[in-house]
Every structure is written in structure tokens, then in C-alpha cells.
Amino acid sequence: MRGAGGWIRTYGALIRNAWLVDLQYRASIGLWMLWGVTEPAIALGIWWAIAGAGPVGGYARGDFARYFFALMLVNQLTIAWDSWYLDRWIREGDLNFRLARPLNPIHEAIADNVAYKARSGVVIVAVWLLVAAVWPAVRMPFDPARWALTILAVLLAGLMRFFISFATGLLAFWTTRATAIMELHAGVSMFLAGRIAPLALLPPAVAGVAGVFWFRYMLAFPVDLLTGAVHGGAAVQRGFAGQIVWVAVWFGAYRLAWSRGIRRYGAVGG
Amino acid sequence: MTTGGRGTGEGGRVRRSLQVLAALWRLNVAEELQYRANFFASVLGTLFGIGTALLTLALFFRHTTRLGGWDYWEVVVLLGVFNALTGLIEAVLRPGIGELASDVRSGHLDLVLSRPVDAQAFVSFRRLDIWRLTDVALGLGLAAYALYRLGHVPSALAIATFIVAFASAAVVVYAIWVVLMSLAFWLVAVENLAVLFDALYEGARYPVSAYPGALRFLFVYLVPIAWTTTIPASVITGRVGPGIGLAAVAVAVAAFALARLLWKLALKRYTGASG
Numbered sequence: 001m002r003g004a005g006g007w008i009r010t011y012g013a014l015i016r017n018a019w020l021v022d023l024q025y026r027a028s029i030g031l032w033m034l035w036g037v038t039e040p041a042i043a044l045g046i047w048w049a050i051a052g053a054g055p056v057g058g059y060a061r062g063d064f065a066r067y068f069f070a071l072m073l074v075n076q077l078t079i080a081w082d083s084w085y086l087d088r089w090i091r092e093g094d095l096n097f098r099l100a101r102p103l104n105p106i107h108e109a110i111a112d113n114v115a116y117k118a119r120s121g122v123v124i125v126a127v128w129l130l131v132a133a134v135w136p137a138v139r140m141p142f143d144p145a146r147w148a149l150t151i152l153a154v155l156l157a158g159l160m161r162f163f164i165s166f167a168t169g170l171l172a173f174w175t176t177r178a179t180a181i182m183e184l185h186a187g188v189s190m191f192l193a194g195r196i197a198p199l200a201l202l203p204p205a206v207a208g209v210a211g212v213f214w215f216r217y218m219l220a221f222p223v224d225l226l227t228g229a230v231h232g233g234a235a236v237q238r239g240f241a242g243q244i245v246w247v248a249v250w251f252g253a254y255r256l257a258w259s260r261g262i263r264r265y266g267a268v269g270g
Numbered sequence: 271m272t273t274g275g276r277g278t279g280e281g282g283r284v285r286r287s288l289q290v291l292a293a294l295w296r297l298n299v300a301e302e303l304q305y306r307a308n309f310f311a312s313v314l315g316t317l318f319g320i321g322t323a324l325l326t327l328a329l330f331f332r333h334t335t336r337l338g339g340w341d342y343w344e345v346v347v348l349l350g351v352f353n354a355l356t357g358l359i360e361a362v363l364r365p366g367i368g369e370l371a372s373d374v375r376s377g378h379l380d381l382v383l384s385r386p387v388d389a390q391a392f393v394s395f396r397r398l399d400i401w402r403l404t405d406v407a408l409g410l411g412l413a414a415y416a417l418y419r420l421g422h423v424p425s426a427l428a429i430a431t432f433i434v435a436f437a438s439a440a441v442v443v444y445a446i447w448v449v450l451m452s453l454a455f456w457l458v459a460v461e462n463l464a465v466l467f468d469a470l471y472e473g474a475r476y477p478v479s480a481y482p483g484a485l486r487f488l489f490v491y492l493v494p495i496a497w498t499t500t501i502p503a504s505v506i507t508g509r510v511g512p513g514i515g516l517a518a519v520a521v522a523v524a525a526f527a528l529a530r531l532l533w534k535l536a537l538k539r540y541t542g543a544s545g
Binding site for chain 2: 024025027028031032034035038039042045046047048049050053056057177180183184187190191196197201202203
């Protein structure tokens with residue numbers, strides 16, 4: 001077994017490796033980021049036009065600007081592409097040499113995510129600061145305590161979306177349409193995770209569904225925490241409780257899919 | 271370059287390019303017909319996409335009665351045009367010219383260039399995913415239904431102008447693909463150039479009048495996204511007169527000429543580098 005020092009060395013090497021691979025593909029990563037911010041930018045444009053006649057559901061133009069800028073940042077920091085990688089690893093057999101290593105492949109995936117998000121998160125924060133210099137609407141009030149809570153919520157949301165993506169990708173052991181299931185999830189999360197509008201603007205019943213399932217906690221909750229839409233001890237605690245529960249559920253789903261899937265995969269290959 | 275055999279000069283070249291493409295498409299169709307399950311997957315995917323787009327519109331219209339001066343069913347007409355164009359893109363352009371970046375990187379393009387056909391035409395139209403053409407039918411069907419809900423019956427002239435504007439839109443979309451994918455000759459390491467198109471095309475989901483001034487200027491004059499969906503939808507809903515058809519054709523011709531010019535430049539660079 002590895003001690004703490006061993007794990008730090010392992011992760012150090014994995015993250016350094018992922019960082020250097022990303023460096024080769026920095027132009028591609030730039031394009032993915034551009035694509036990632038287009039949807040919120042278009043949504044902001046539309047809501048900006050609608051809010052021209054006056055605030056919508058309590059959201060004025062500036063509130064929309066802050067909401068969607070926060071969304072771009074939190075989305076970039078929590079997005080996980082792992083189901084696409086896993087689908088390819090499983091279909092094309094790249095999983096084999098990863099299984100031969102004395103390390104669960106999930107650690108490589110986690111390290112990839114850390115390196116990717118560190119790089120792209122810095123870019124988004126830098127762009128945000130530049131935009132904020134000329135456009136006061138997207139400036140956030142200075143509130144270190146709220147920011148600290150947001151960092152924690154972003155970490156939990158990132159973990160959750162990682163396990164969702166990883167567990168769904170593992171469905172490739174059984175079906176060739178694992179990525180289609182992930183697309184379906186992305187379509188539903190457009191509304192329920194707050195990608196197209198703040199949850200407060202959804203019909204109350206739909207927003208309620210988002211809060212019962214994981215959708216609110218994977219994106220909308222950290223965004224609302226950052227913009228200040230969630231306030232008061234009780235609401236914040238409920239949000240974190242929801243995050244912890246759904247991280248645990250999706251971690252369980254990953255463990256189940258992994259142990260069952262590997263057994264099936266070994267049986268086919270052996 | 272002169273050609274031997276039956277045709278000579280440019281005319282023979284065009285005819286032969288068409289023959290080659292027709293043969294390739296027959297092959298593609300025969301291949302795709304083996305995988306009929308893909309048809310259902312494709313239709314389900316399209317219906318899901320249209321469904322989420324309609325729900326998004328419903329959400330916007332919960333809080334407003336007009337979007338950039340358009341009411342709900344007018345925007346749905348535009349959404350139908352958007353889906354029809356998406357069908358053309360997914361059936362022909364993405365599997366064809368969308369693969370240019372990887373062809374440049376792998377050197378597979380050399381094989382294309384050595385063929386006695388026009389390289390741009392071959393690269394652009396070499397594949398046909400027929401199942402995605404159902405998107406064209408579904409999109410136009412959606413637009414027709416929205417017109418019915420509007421209670422608007424377009425005149426014969428408006429329909430003719432719409433056909434011209436829609437064809438122009440297809441040419442503009444094609445030109446944007448050629449321009450973006452030609453960047454592959456300069457940015458060899460970038461494999462996901464098609465993402466640039468997807469990012470731009472997101473802007474075509476809504477009428478350009480809904481966007482703030484700077485973005486609107488960009489979409490009308492610099493990256494002619496406005497001419498892909500807003501103009502055809504405006505024509506068929508009677509927001510603009512048939513005169514706009516001429517402008518649409520002019521924009522399409524200009525966009526195509528620019529794209530062709532850039533393609534030639536890019537190809538010169540490519541043959542220069544490898545030769």
C-alpha cells in the first residue's frame with residue numbers, strides 16, 4: 001500500500017504529465033473553452049434583451065451578467081469529459097494497458113481533470129478580470145467568506161460531475177451508446193442545472209425537481225452561492241447537504257459500475 | 271491543367287468531379303442502409319434537440335412576449351430553418367470538410383490532391399450521411415407548423431424568395447466551414463477546428479435583432495450568421511419583402527468567392543510545404 005507520501009508523489013507525477021500533454025494541445029483546449037462559454041454568452045445576450053424592459057423575476061440586466069459570468073467559471077471548473085474518454089478506452093481497448101498498471105485508472109482521470117481545470121480556470125478568471133475592468137456589471141462584491149464557501153461548493157460539484165461522467169462512461173462496458181446517454185444528461189441539465197437560466201426563473205415545479213435530484217447541486221448551487229443569490233445559514237447548509245449526499249450517491253454508482261464492468265470486461269477478454 | 275479522355279478543360283473537369291461525387295454518394299448510401307438502427311437514433315436525437323430548443327423558447331417567453339421584436343411562433347419558424355440547415359451540415363459538411371484538419375495532419379490530403387478532380391469539391395462533398403437529411407424534413411415541417419399557428423399563408427413570391435434565401439444560407443454556411451477548416455493548414459496541431467463553427471452557429475438559434483448592437487453588427491456584416499436563419503425566416507413570415515432575396519444571393523456569392531480564394535491560398539501553402 002502507498003503511504004501519504006507515496007500518494008503525493010504519484011499524483012504529482014500524474015498531474016505533471018497531464019499538464020505537459022495539455023500544453024501540446026493548448027490551442028485545442030482554447031477552442032473547447034470558447035465553445036464552453038458560447039452557450040452562456042448567447043443566453044446572457046437573450047436575457048439581457050428581455051430584461052431591457054425591466055427586471056425579470058427579480059433579475060435585472062446586471063444580475064444576469066453576474067450570473068452567467070459566474071456560470072462560465074463554475075462550469076469550466078466542474079465540467080468532466082471523462083465519459084467520452086472512457087467510452088473510447090473501453091471500445092478501442094486503451095483500457096487494457098491502464099489495467100495492467102498497479103493503479104486504478106480513475107487516478108489518472110482525476111489528475112487530468114486537476115491539470116485541465118487549473119489551466120482553463122486561470123484563463124477564465126483572467127478574462128473575467130479584464131472584462132470587469134471595462135464592464136462594471138460583472139464585478140462581484142468583495143466577500144472573502146462567501147468566496148471560501150464557493151470554493152468548497154465548486155470542489156464538491158466538480159467531484160460530483162466527475163463521478164457522474166465517469167460512471168456513465170463505464171456504461172460503455174454494456175452499450176455502445178454511453179456518450180448518447182451523457183448527451184441526454186447534458187440536455188436535461190440545460191434547464192435543471194441552471195445553464196440556460198437561473199433556477200429562480202424556471203416554473204416552480206421544475207425548479208423543485210432540480211432540487212430533489214443532483215442537478216441543482218452540480219452547477220446552480222455554487223453559482224448562486226458566488227453571486228449571493230443563496231444566502232442565510234439554513235439555505236447554505238441545505239445546499240451543502242444536498243451536494244454531499246449526491247456526491248456519495250454518484251461515488252457509489254461509480255464503484256458499482258466499475259466492479260461489475262471490470263468483471264464483464266475480463267470475462268470477454270479472457 | 272488539361273485532362274485527357276472524354277472531356278477537356280474546365281468543363282470536363284467539372285463533369286468528372288460530379289461523376290466521382292455521384293459514385294461516392296451511391297456508395298455512402300449503400301453503406302448507411304446497412305445500419306438502419308442509426309436512422310432511429312438520428313431521428314430520436316433530432317427530436318430531443320428540437321424539444322430542448324422549444325422548451326428553452328418557452329422559458330424565455332414565460333418572461334416576455336417578444337424576442338427582438340419576434341413573437342413565439344415566429345421564433346419557432348426560425349428554429350425550423352435552423353434545424354433544416356443543421357441537417358445539411360451534419361449530412362454533408364461535418365463528415366466531409368469537417369475532416370480536413372485530420373487529413374492535413376495525417377497527409378491523407380496528398381491522396382486527394384493527386385486525383386484528377388477539384389480538391390475543394392471532393393473534400394467538401396465526399397460523404398453523405400443520409401439519415402441526417404431527415405433533420406431537413408423535420409426542420410421544414412416544424413417551420414410549416416409554426417406558420418400554420420401564426421395563421422400566416424406566405425405568397426408564392428415569398429415561398430420562391432424563401433427557397434432562394436435558404437439556398438443562399440446553405441452557401442454561406444458552407445463558406446464559413448471552408449474558411450474555418452482552411453485554418454487547419456496553418457494550425458496543424460488543432461484537431462477540433464469544427465468546434466469553432468459550432469460556437470458561431472449557436473448564435474443562429476435566435477433572431478439577430480434579439481442581440482445587443484455590437485453582436486448584431488458582427489452577425490450581419492463580419493460573420494454572416496444573420497443570413498443563415500434570420501433572413502430566410504424573415505422572408506417566409508413576411509417580415510421583409512422579396513427584394514432581400516437579391517441581397518442574400520449577393521452575400522452568398524461574396525462569401526463563396528472569399529472562401530474559394532482562401533482555399534486556394536491555403537492549398538498553395540500546403541503544396542509548397544510538402545513539395
